[in-house]
Amino acid sequence: MKMNSICAILNLTEDETTLKPLTNVRPIASLPFASRYRLIDFNLSSISHAEIKSVGMFIAGSGRSIYDHIRSGSVWNLESGLTGGIFTYSQQLLKAIQEKNGDAPDFYMNHKEFITRSKGEYVIVMGSKILANVDIKAIMQHHLAKEGDITVVYKSLPKGALENRPHEKVLKIDRDEYLLHLTDVQEAPADLERLAMSMNMYFMRADKLLELIQRAELENVQLDSDKLIKHYLPDYQVNTYEYTGYMANIDSIDAYFNANMEMLEKNKFSALFHGSQHVITKVKNGAPTYYAKGAHVKNAQFATGCVIEGTVEDSLIFRKVNIAKDAEIRNSIIMQGAQIGEGAILEYCILDKNVTVGPGVILKGTKDNLVVIEKNKTLTV
Numbered sequence: 001m002k003m004n005s006i007c008a009i010l011n012l013t014e015d016e017t018t019l020k021p022l023t024n025v026r027p028i029a030s031l032p033f034a035s036r037y038r039l040i041d042f043n044l045s046s047i048s049h050a051e052i053k054s055v056g057m058f059i060a061g062s063g064r065s066i067y068d069h070i071r072s073g074s075v076w077n078l079e080s081g082l083t084g085g086i087f088t089y090s091q092q093l094l095k096a097i098q099e100k101n102g103d104a105p106d107f108y109m110n111h112k113e114f115i116t117r118s119k120g121e122y123v124i125v126m127g128s129k130i131l132a133n134v135d136i137k138a139i140m141q142h143h144l145a146k147e148g149d150i151t152v153v154y155k156s157l158p159k160g161a162l163e164n165r166p167h168e169k170v171l172k173i174d175r176d177e178y179l180l181h182l183t184d185v186q187e188a189p190a191d192l193e194r195l196a197m198s199m200n201m202y203f204m205r206a207d208k209l210l211e212l213i214q215r216a217e218l219e220n221v222q223l224d225s226d227k228l229i230k231h232y233l234p235d236y237q238v239n240t241y242e243y244t245g246y247m248a249n250i251d252s253i254d255a256y257f258n259a260n261m262e263m264l265e266k267n268k269f270s271a272l273f274h275g276s277q278h279v280i281t282k283v284k285n286g287a288p289t290y291y292a293k294g295a296h297v298k299n300a301q302f303a304t305g306c307v308i309e310g311t312v313e314d315s316l317i318f319r320k321v322n323i324a325k326d327a328e329i330r331n332s333i334i335m336q337g338a339q340i341g342e343g344a345i346l347e348y349c350i351l352d353k354n355v356t357v358g359p360g361v362i363l364k365g366t367k368d369n370l371v372v373i374e375k376n377k378t379l380t381v
Contacts, residue, residue: 007206012058040069045277053084054119056089075283111213126201130249133246140203149205149236154171156242178237179238181234264314288304298312303321304320305320315331315332326342327343331347336353339356347363
């Protein structure tokens with residue numbers, strides 16, 4: 001076994017309710033982002049740059065959109081091997097229900113099998129709603145330099161950034177960067193101006209995670225691996241690692257919209273995409289976007305294969321979108337394959353894939369009340 005080898009567990013099991021209808025047919029990890037990426041690309045890119053060869057994905061539902069995007073994993077150097085590759089375990093929500101009803105004989109069977117087969121000495125466990133470009137090798141180096149069982153990754157944020165997220169977990173840290181305790185935002189001391197928000201990302205020895213699983217089985221605790229680690233944190237010595245790059249918490253429609261819109265700001269786009277690690281995604285070759293003579297574009301981002309005849313301002317446009325003459329798009333996200341008819345007006349909208357907006361249709365939301373149109377819908381006057 002290669003010394004200090006790492007395997008990765010991705011928990012694609014977070015609550016998707018507040019992101020509906022965008023998550024009606026996909027998990028949070030499959031949400032399109034910044035005109036050509038998916039949220040899972042950022043996890044997989046961090047994994048690839050850390051030279052991790054084994055990834056276990058635990059998916060709440062069917063995972064069809066995940067499979068379609070990642071395929072063999074070759075884009076991220078994760079082709080299947082004897083002990084490596086991407087291992088997918090879907091229908092975790094159904095399995096949890098079966099376990100509750102006494103129909104699932106071994107809740108942690110797949111977790112144990114993956115960790116053992118990967119032959120990783122260490123494991124990193126991540127969720128899918130935190131958007132960040134994380135250096136896993138740096139986390140490992142920090143972990144090895146400290147005397148602790150588990151390392152938890154956090155981001156320091158102004159208290160105001162968490163005021164609408166009362167149940168996010170924040171860390172209280174001592175002078176030696178060890179965790180004192182984990183608590184909800186609403187229970188944090190009122191006089192603090194900044195809070196250390198947990199990024200739901202943990203690094204430890206693989207045998208330590210197997211130890212936690214063994215404890216859970218003995219104590220009849222059934223939780224996803226990230227929640228399992230959080231459950232037992234008070235019983236272990238826990239290091240903390242501060243992530244200082246760009247981060248967004250994609251836990252609502254508003255958060256998803258705002259994170260996309262921040263990619264129109266040069267400094268935030270550069271912070272996420274132009275750091276020491278480039279972001280890898282599945283390549284889709286296509287013709288350049290065509291801008292007609294009468295098109296007007298200001299502060300917008302486009303993928304390939306679009307035809308733009310109207311006005312686009314402060315918006316993100318995905319692949320193969322057609323915007324007809326005299327149509328106006330402002331402060332909006334238009335996903336792949338959308339067709340915007342002549343004279344249509346869209347403001348503060350999110351259009352999912354393959355939405356058709358007929359000529360003359362007007363959709364006007366506000367920053368605090370977005371208009372969201374689900375996949376494959378057709379709208380007419």
